[in-house]
Amino acid sequence: MGDPDSRTSQFRKGAVELAILALLASGELYGAEIVDRLAVLPGLAVTSGTVYPLLGRLKKAALVDSVWRESPVGPPRKYYRLAVAGKRDLAEMAASWRDLSSAIDLLLQGVDTRD
Amino acid sequence: MTEALDMNGYLARVHDALEGVPAGERDEAVAELEANLLADIVRRGGNDAAEMAAIADLGEPEEYAAQVRETIGDAAVLxxxxxxxxxxxxxxxxxxxxxxxxxxxxxxxxxxxxxxxxxxxxxxxxxxxxxxxxxxxxxxxxxRPFENLSDAALRAAMTVPIVLGLAAAALAAAFWTRLPGQVPVHFNGAGAADDWASKPFVIGLLVGVALVLPLLSFAWRTLRGASRGTIAVTSTMLSLFSLLATVILGYTIANAVFGVEGWWILLLILGSLLLPATMFYLLARASLQKEWSAAPGAATTRRDL
Incomplete structure (x- = not known):
């Protein structure tokens, strides 16, 4: 309850879902590629251990589809892409994310975090 | 990590840690992980070191399983x-x-x-x-089996309930004048009529279910831009309803006009289940085959869904 780390990881998870949808909006990617693209953003702090289960969830929720594609090296890879519902969801989530984050930013401006 | 796990060892530990999760979900989560992990290992060079590094990034198998449990926790998923x-x-x-x-x-x-x-x-x-x-x-x-169906396959699936409905309507029209004002609406276990209702109501209802329901439903789905999967499932369910309504209409007419009766009507009704079963199977197969054949030509088959 009082552990800030676990609370941060709770809202980070929702953000990572949105981040995955946003990434897939520009084209299909396979799992490790998604991890790579997100891992370069330090604020998200993701690993494959958080991304793969979320991909499974997004797929179950029919927000993303997956397809097998031949790979130039090794066996076929599973690629993920936005489903129709995912596009819709992304638009809605992006709008509410912007509203939410500007509201929280505004509130946090008055908070002294140094003490 | 206390000891180094290989991929299969890791997958087995995740599978174990998912005990209690419904079997389908559990297998699917492990299969998903395996697909992603394999691609990651190959990308990192495909050797033992790559395998170890990819696994190390995942964290402990029990932690991974806990993440999976969390993501499949919501009711809509199960x-x-x-x-x-x-x-x-x-x-x-x-x-x-x-x-x-x-x-x-x-x-x-x-x-x-x-x-x-x-x-x-x-x-x-x-x-x-x-x-x-x-x-x-x-x-x-x-x-997502039905999503790769071709237009032709979908059209064929949608045609089934419509054709059955047209057959029901033709049957009703052909025998309308020969049917009495009150027609059977319920039969006992031996197939003998034991309840009656007015002809326009009974025949109207059966033709409605057989023909009007699929027509309205398809019109509605098309207007709402339903997915291929939805249309495939809807077609299959409507085919069952249309077939049942047509079988019952046929039996009602045979009973009221020709005095035919028999317990075998139950077999016919049970046998009607074969139609949706066959349709599910054929559609799922057609869709999977399409997906598999599309797999190698990644760049050319990429479509905006």
Whole structure:
């Protein structure tokens, strides 16, 4: 309850879902590629251990589809892409994310975090 | 990590840690992880060091399993009934095609009897039967089977209930004048009529279910831009309704006009289930084959869905 780390990881998870949808909006990617693209953003702090289960969830929720594609090296890879519902969801989530984050930013401006 | 795990060891530990999760979900989560992990290992060079590094990034298998549990925790994800009444599952949330699909065509779930997608009791998971007959594999469902259907296959599926409905309407029209004002509306176990109602009501209802329902439903789905999966499932369900209505209409006419009766009508009604079962199977197969054949030509087959 009082552990800030676990609370941060709770809202980070929702953000990572949105981040995955946003990434897939520009084209299909396979799992490790998604991890790579997100891992370069330090604020998200993701690993494959958080991304793969979320991909499974997004797929179950029919927000993303997956397809097998031949790979130039090794066996076929599973690629993920936005489903129709995912596009819709992304638009809605992006709008509410912007509203939410500007509201929280505004509130946090008055908070002294140094003490 | 205390000892180095290889991929299969890791997958086995995740699988163990997912104990209690429904078998289909559990296998699917492990298969998903395996696919992603394999691609990652190959990308990192495909050797033992790559395998170890990819696994190390995942964290402990138990932690990974905990993440999976968390993500599949919400009710919409699991094909579980909304509740139980006298030991029977019930579900009164409005049915969606994906819920109908996960219950009636869900090869990844070994249960043959599934909670109904609407109402009280159970329904048949044709996917589980197809797996037991060796027609499909449990992981065949993974790629959202009906979404890759061709337009021709979808049109054929939609034609089935319409043709049955037209047959029912033709039958009703041909025998309308020979039917009495009161026609049978209920039959006992021996197939003999034991309740009657007015002709326009009974015949109208049966032709309505057989023909008007599919027409309205397809019009509605088309207007709303339904997905291929939804149309495929809807066509299959409507085919069952149309066939049942047509069979019952035929029997009603045979009984009222020619005095035919027999318990075998029950067999005909049960046999009607073969139609949706066959349609589910053919559609799922057609869609999977399309997907597999599309797989190698990545760049050329990429389409905006």
């Amino acid at each position: 094909p579980q009934p909304q509740g139980h009444i006298f030991g029977m599952p019930y579900e009164f949330r409005s049915p969606t095609a994906s819920r109908v699909m996960e219950r009636m065509w869900n090869p990844s779930d070994p249960r043959i009897m599934m909670p109904r997608s609407w109402g009280v009791g159970w329904t048949i998971n044709f996917g589980a039967i197809a797996v037991r007959l060796g027609l499909v594999r449990p992981d065949d469902v993974e790629e």
